[in-house]
Structure formats: structure tokens, C-alpha cells
Amino acid sequence: MTKSKKIKIFNPTVPSKAMNGIFEIKILLKIIH
Secondary structure, X not given: OHHHHHXXXXXXXXXXXXXXXXXXXXXXXXXXX
């Protein structure tokens, strides 16, 4: 049960961090161009 709960907690945080990274890259590309 504890492992499944940890996985459920970590799953939403990983995509959010990835999306933040993608947005940061897009902003940097806009600044360069």
C-alpha cells in the first residue's frame, strides 16, 4: 500500500517538472530568435 501511494504521489510531480522544463526551453528559444 505504501509503495502504491508513493507512486501515485510521484506520478503527478514528474510530468509537471517535465512541462516546466519544456516551457523554459520554449521561452529560451523565443529569446534567441
